[in-house]
Amino acid sequence: MDQRELRGLRTYALYCIVAAALLAVVFLFYFSRTKQNIQEQAEAQLTEVTRQYANAIKADMRGNIQTVEALAHVFGELGQGNPETIIPLITGAVGTLRLKRMGFVTLDGMAHTTDGLTFDARDRLYFKRALTASPTVAILLVDKTDNTPINVYVSPIVHKGKVLGALFATVQTDAFIMSIDDRLFNGSGQVLVTNNQGHILFRGRGPIQLARYNNIAELIPTGAPAATGNDISDTFGSGGLFRYDGSPYYMAHSKLEITSTDWHIFSIVPEDTLTANVGTIQREVLYLMLFFIGLSMVFLWLVLRMQGRQAKRLRRAKQFLETVIENIPGGFFRYSNDEKQEFDYISEGFLKLLGHTRASFREAYGNRFDNLVHPEDRKRVLDSINSQIKHSDYDTVEYRVTKADGRILWLFDKAQLVRDENGRSWFYVIVMDITSLRNTQQELKISEERYRILTELSERIIFEHDLVTRCSYFSPRFKEKFGYDPAVDSASGSLSEYCIHAVDRPLYRRFVTQILSGHSAPAELRFLKQPSGFLWCRVQAVAIFDESGQPVRLVGEIADIDAEKRDTERLRMKAQLDPLTGLYNASSARKRIEASLQQLPSVGMHVLMVIDVNHFKQINDTCGHLTGDHALIETARRLSSMLNEGDIAGRIGGDEFIALFRDVPSRDALEKRIDELRRGLSFPLPDGLSMSASIGIAAFPNDAADYTGLFRLADASMYADKRHRDEDEMKGN
Numbered sequence: 001m002d003q004r005e006l007r008g009l010r011t012y013a014l015y016c017i018v019a020a021a022l023l024a025v026v027f028l029f030y031f032s033r034t035k036q037n038i039q040e041q042a043e044a045q046l047t048e049v050t051r052q053y054a055n056a057i058k059a060d061m062r063g064n065i066q067t068v069e070a071l072a073h074v075f076g077e078l079g080q081g082n083p084e085t086i087i088p089l090i091t092g093a094v095g096t097l098r099l100k101r102m103g104f105v106t107l108d109g110m111a112h113t114t115d116g117l118t119f120d121a122r123d124r125l126y127f128k129r130a131l132t133a134s135p136t137v138a139i140l141l142v143d144k145t146d147n148t149p150i151n152v153y154v155s156p157i158v159h160k161g162k163v164l165g166a167l168f169a170t171v172q173t174d175a176f177i178m179s180i181d182d183r184l185f186n187g188s189g190q191v192l193v194t195n196n197q198g199h200i201l202f203r204g205r206g207p208i209q210l211a212r213y214n215n216i217a218e219l220i221p222t223g224a225p226a227a228t229g230n231d232i233s234d235t236f237g238s239g240g241l242f243r244y245d246g247s248p249y250y251m252a253h254s255k256l257e258i259t260s261t262d263w264h265i266f267s268i269v270p271e272d273t274l275t276a277n278v279g280t281i282q283r284e285v286l287y288l289m290l291f292f293i294g295l296s297m298v299f300l301w302l303v304l305r306m307q308g309r310q311a312k313r314l315r316r317a318k319q320f321l322e323t324v325i326e327n328i329p330g331g332f333f334r335y336s337n338d339e340k341q342e343f344d345y346i347s348e349g350f351l352k353l354l355g356h357t358r359a360s361f362r363e364a365y366g367n368r369f370d371n372l373v374h375p376e377d378r379k380r381v382l383d384s385i386n387s388q389i390k391h392s393d394y395d396t397v398e399y400r401v402t403k404a405d406g407r408i409l410w411l412f413d414k415a416q417l418v419r420d421e422n423g424r425s426w427f428y429v430i431v432m433d434i435t436s437l438r439n440t441q442q443e444l445k446i447s448e449e450r451y452r453i454l455t456e457l458s459e460r461i462i463f464e465h466d467l468v469t470r471c472s473y474f475s476p477r478f479k480e481k482f483g484y485d486p487a488v489d490s491a492s493g494s495l496s497e498y499c500i501h502a503v504d505r506p507l508y509r510r511f512v513t514q515i516l517s518g519h520s521a522p523a524e525l526r527f528l529k530q531p532s533g534f535l536w537c538r539v540q541a542v543a544i545f546d547e548s549g550q551p552v553r554l555v556g557e558i559a560d561i562d563a564e565k566r567d568t569e570r571l572r573m574k575a576q577l578d579p580l581t582g583l584y585n586a587s588s589a590r591k592r593i594e595a596s597l598q599q600l601p602s603v604g605m606h607v608l609m610v611i612d613v614n615h616f617k618q619i620n621d622t623c624g625h626l627t628g629d630h631a632l633i634e635t636a637r638r639l640s641s642m643l644n645e646g647d648i649a650g651r652i653g654g655d656e657f658i659a660l661f662r663d664v665p666s667r668d669a670l671e672k673r674i675d676e677l678r679r680g681l682s683f684p685l686p687d688g689l690s691m692s693a694s695i696g697i698a699a700f701p702n703d704a705a706d707y708t709g710l711f712r713l714a715d716a717s718m719y720a721d722k723r724h725r726d727e728d729e730m731k732g733n
Contacts, residue, residue, distance in 0.1 A: 019296045027289045034285070042269075043250060046189075050252040050267040053191060057256055057265070061137065064171060065153045067097060069135050072155040072167040081157060081164030083112040090114060090167070097169070100143070100150060104157075105130070105166040117145070126154040130166035133158055139263075140173055140201065149173040149201075174202040189269040192216060196262050208249070208268050216266055219244065219251065241271070248272075330411070330432035337417060337425040341369040344426065353433060355404035364404070369427075374400035374408070385415070393417040398434065410438040461558040463495075463541075468552050481560065483530030501526035501534050515543050516551050524561065536565035578651040580629060581636030586658075589650025593660045594707045596648065597700055604665040606700040608710040609658065609674075610718040611639070611681070614692045614725065616655035623686050631691055638680045642673075658711075670697070694722035 071090065080086055086104045091114045094102050103113035109122030121127045126138040138152040154168040190206030198217040213219060219242045242249055248271040256263040331350020335343045343362075351361060365371040373381050377399040388395035397413045415429040461481065465472040474486045487496035497505045504525045511523040520542045526534040541556025576588035584592060596606065613619075613635060620628040632655065639649050639657060649659040664670045674695060681693040696718025698710040 020293050023289050023293050023296075027286065042273075043252070046250060046252040046267055046269055047254075050191075050254045050265050053267065054254040054256040054265045057193075057263070061151070061153075064097075064099075064151075064169060065135060065137055065155070067093075068153045068167055068169050069155040072135075072157045075167065076158045076164065079159045079164070081106070081159070083165075086167070087112055087114060098171075098175070100170040100172055102167070102169045105154075105168065107131075107163070107165055111168075119144075126152055126168070127166055130154050130156040131163055132156075133163055140195075143170070188273045189267060192266040192268070193256075194264045194266065196264070198264075201263070206268075208244070208270075216264070330430065332428075332430050334426050334428050335369040337427055343367050343369065350431065353409070354401065360404060372401055374402060376400070381413075389417055398438075408435075409433055410435045459560070463554075463556055463558065465554045466552070467554065478558070481529075481535065482527055499528055501528060511539065515541050515554065515556075518543060518545070518551075524565070527558070535560060535562040537561060578636075581633055581651050583636050583640065583657070584648065584650035586650060586652040589648060589652065589658055590707060592648050592650075593658070596646075596660060596662060597705075597707060597710075600701065601663050603663050604669070605663075605702060607661040607664050607670055608698050608700065608707075608714045609661070609677075610652075610696045610711065610714040611657040611659065611677075612694045612718055612722060613655035614694055614722065615689075619685060619689055619691075622689060627686060631685060634683065635681055635691060635693070638683075639677075642677055642680050664699075670699075692725075694718050694725055696721055 071093070075081075075086060083104045083106060090102045090104075093099070094114050101113045101115050101117075103111050103117075105111045105121050105127050109120055109127060111117075111119050111121040111127075124138075126136045129136040133156045135153075135155040138154065141150050141152055142148070143150045149172070151171045151173050152168055153171070154166050156166050157164045188207065190208035191204035193201045193203075194216045195201055198215045200214055200216060240251055242251055250269050250271055252267045254265045256265055331353055332345075332347040333343055333350055334345040335341050346358065346361060351358060354361065356364060361367075370378060370382060381397050381399045384397050385395045393416055395413075395415050395417075397415075398410065399413065400408050400410055403409055410433070412432045412434045413429055414431075415427045417425055418428055419425045459477070461477045462475045463473060463478075463486075472486075478486050482499075486499060497508055500508045507523060508525055511521075511525075514521060520540070522538050522540045524536060524538050527537050528534050538559045538561050539556065540559075541554055543551040544553040544555065546552045576584055578585045583589070593608065613632070616628065616631075619631060632651075635657070636649075636651065639659060643649055643659070644662070646662045647660060648662075649657065652658045661670070661673060664673065674697065678693065678695065682691060684690045696714040696716065698704060698713035698717065700710055703713050704710045
């Protein structure tokens with residue numbers, strides 16, 4: 001064993017001894033603190049659980065009184081003070097709210113309950129307080145029906161400032177203990193509830209029964225002061241330690257302020273339960289410490305052994321680094337960060353890229369970095385480097401250089417500023433030839449400019465959306481045509497549906513879904529304009545998918561077809577209208593009425609009317625056909641003016657009209673509208689003549705369930721009306 005190995009062995013032994021000593025000290029200190037910390041944490045947990053139990057009981061009681069107050073408020077708003085009315089209404093709430101019973105006390109003091117009891121409550125304090133319009137809680141009363149302790153929640157029923165009676169609810173007092181989980185620390189604990197004097201009111205379900213005690217004051221924690229007065233809060237504080245049957249227990253205490261007489265919650269757990277895990281944890285820590293001592297020894301041995309190999313690895317690393325540098329695509333060089341900017345190292349790969357030898361390189365560029373950069377790029381590059389290194393030790397630039405044969409190369413320059421042991425700073429630079437990339441970018445720029453010009457010249461709106469980067473493009477024509485910038489839904493890559501007319505949005509969503517699934521079909525939609533209106537447009541788009549079949553880009557166009565659609569709509573409407581009156585023609589009127597009859601009235605009935613102009617032939621013969629036509633036009637105008645939204649009117653013959661009144665609520669309302677219609681369709685004509693109409697009606701669904709049946713009945717009714725009118729005129733003559 002040589003001297004170097006001996007020194008290494010001594011160092012190793014010393015390291016092991018120091019490490020073992022430090023770990024032993026840490027372990028002993030940890031042992032001394034473990035039990036105390038665990039015990040403190042367990043006590044804190046016990047105290048917090050006790051506080052939560054108190055909050056649970058308080059919340060339960062608060063919920064009960066709020067429920068009674070809410071019901072009393074409802075009855076007060078309704079002005080109900082009659083037990084025959086109130087008792088049936090609250091009977092169902094007893095089971096739902098988990099109450100023992102509910103009841104109502106009248107002003108004469110008689111109480112009526114949901115389980116059929118009646119008793120005199122005039123001497124009850126809670127009733128007396130309720131008469132003053134004050135809600136109250138009566139705690140630990142005795143139910144005389146079964147001698148069990150109960151709580152009573154009472155609230156007055158007040159109507160317009162006057163007390164009508166009192167609503168009350170009864171709850172088993174020990175029901176509170178069922179609302180909390182007192183299975184402390186895996187079922188080893190117990191919960192007690194006492195009054196302000198320490199009397200145990202009820203006990204939890206835990207195994208510690210404390211059967212010999214009826215007052216918690218008999219279990220005063222070790223070292224606690226004697227109780228003063230009747231209040232036990234000062235005696236117990238937040239808890240402490242006491243002994244029962246020779247065994248130590250921990251007690252946690254929380255005060256429950258619920259009425260003028262407070263309650264107290266006590267949680268009790270055996271001491272060994274709180275500290276049960278201390279020994280286990282200490283043993284596990286000891287094993288862990290021993291493991292770390294052994295691991296540290298092994299680690300130190302490995303470190304000392306590795307030191308012997310470090311020099312060899314450094315030599316290999318240096319050789320590998322030099323090989324990598326020489327084979328970097330592009331090249332590597334280092335130059336000084338000072339005014340001279342001298343090259344200190346230049347890789348062979350960089351010299352080959354420029355077509356220089358080391359001598360010709362130094363001669364061509366003066367061995368300076370700034371001379372390497374093309375004169376037109378020099379100022380930009382140097383300014384960019386100086387700006388970047390103000391914020392970090394890295395910079396990235398692109399510039400041109402002139403090769404030995406005079407050709408131009410574009411280089412990508414990635415550099416790091418490094419300071420050596422002497423404080424001198426150097427730029428370590430990797431460069432790559434990006435000439436082909438720059439040429440491609442230039443061609444792409446020209447192509448994009450050409451595309452932009454064609455887009456601006458086109459009347460159609462061109463759009464693209466990248467589903468990966470969430471970037472979108474819409475040609476400027478969009479804003480010119482619609483008056484706002486387009487909003488894009490980033491998830492689907494499509495226009496936000498808020499750009500689309502509300503009626504067309506379901507169609508638009510289906511259109512987008514089809515595109516993203518690989519199907520392309522045009523959609524005709526109404527695009528909203530600003531500040532108002534819309535334009536009909538035809539939208540076409542295709543999705544571009546990646547290798548995995550996921551859509552990555554949407555490309556499409558929006559064409560304005562508004563004039564075409566509106567012309568088509570005008571022709572369609574013209575085909576449906578009567579050319580003289582502008583009402584629906586017979587065919588269109590029938591189709592629309594039949595469509596309306598597919599749904600039952602929302603109220604009342606639909607009414608079909610057949611209207612015939614009286615003595616129209618006499619008007620034509622006396623006044624001429626032009627006057628007759630004007631009379632029909634005026635009749636149609638007056639008929640249209642008396643229609644409600646959703647009503648339908650049409651001309652079905654020379655002087656015959658049809659109309660549908662929708663959702664007529666009653667026969668009286670129908671007669672009123674028919675009278676108004678008769679008066680509206682009566683007006684004077686030249687030569688002493690006058691217009692009037694005979695009207696026949698049929699109601700849906702009462703009279704008939706389809707158009708044919710309704711029309712037949714209404715037509716017959718119209719002719720009957722005409723006969724009656726003719727008879728009346730003959731009698732008048």
